[in-house]
């Protein structure tokens with residue numbers, strides 16, 4: 001039997017958790033083995049993980065008992081929620097709380113909670129610079145994750161709070177790539193004015209989480225922010241122009257305009273960009289590129305990510 005320590009990975013069939021599973025697999029002589037947790041062990045993605053030799057077990061964050069079972073015998077647990085599946089901050093907090101309690105019940109020695117700031121610590125509900133959403137949130141998908149930090153503390157699980165950054169992969173999968181303008185140029189919408197936004201290749205989130213597990217006790221109880229680079233919209237547009245061979249121009253639409261775009265979650269994302277913009281110094285300071293590189297020496301820059309991924313960016 002293997003003497004490797006098990007890292008149970010929620011979201012193993014997804015972007016963040018998948019990156020962690022691949023990082024564990026890539027380090028063949030490393031101390032850890034991955035256990036993938038999924039709601040559906042017979043999905044194509046789950047089967048692909050099993051085919052790579054990964055242990056795949058059933059677990060659903062809406063059902064604490066199933067997660068506690070899936071965490072049984074694990075040294076570590078990577079916990080992530082999928083806000084954009086349901087758009088409910090309350091459900092996200094309930095899922096995170098279930099994972100925290102399950103980690104405690106299973107005796108997990110090191111959990112990583114993939115979190116974000118509760119923006120209301122910076123901009124209280126009474127501050128009308130941005131609208132309050134659903135009566136109690138400013139940036140629902142940030143605020144809920146920040147609230148859920150306390151669930152891990154309350155459960156008494158040794159936890160690292162991992163502050164993630166804007167995925168550059170949003171340009172491929174989240175409809176945030178350049179759009180053709182009437183004058184033949186390509187508009188890259190990023191409501192950040194001239195401020196820099198910490199960004200990351202999503203694969204590097206999992207690799208960074210792996211670095212945190214490998215570091216042992218060093219990051220337990222700490223909040224660690226990660227980013228590949230901090231770039232302005234103009235800098236990203238310039239790099240997109242070079243990589244894509246197109247005239248890509250930054251469109252710094254105001255967050256108030258972005259909120260009216262009408263797609264599901266546009267108000268949440270408009271507030272997010274305004275928060276990232278108005279508190280850019282705090283937001284960047286919490287995500288040191290230098291610390292991130294120490295955790296993950298292969299951390300990609302935007303141009304390195306573009307070199308690998310530019311063909312996947314839809315141009316329409």
Ligand SMILES: NC(=O)c1ccc[n+]([C@@H]2O[C@H](COP(=O)([O-])OP(=O)(O)OC[C@H]3O[C@@H](n4cnc5c(N)ncnc54)[C@H](OP(=O)(O)O)[C@@H]3O)[C@@H](O)[C@H]2O)c1
Pocket residue numbers: 010011012013014015016017037038039040043059060061062080081082083084085095141164165166167168170174
């Ligand atoms: N896009 C960005 O720029 C960005 C930046 C920072 C943070 N985030 C946050 O990242 C999170 C999403 O992470 P991701 O991109 O890695 O997700 P993803 O690629 O969309 O995958 C979602 C994963 O979550 C799992 N999952 C969903 N509901 C579950 C449940 N009830 N129980 C157990 N597993 C469940 C899914 O597994 P199965 O389907 O196999 O069960 C899947 O593996 C969101 O909360 C978002 O706010 C996004």
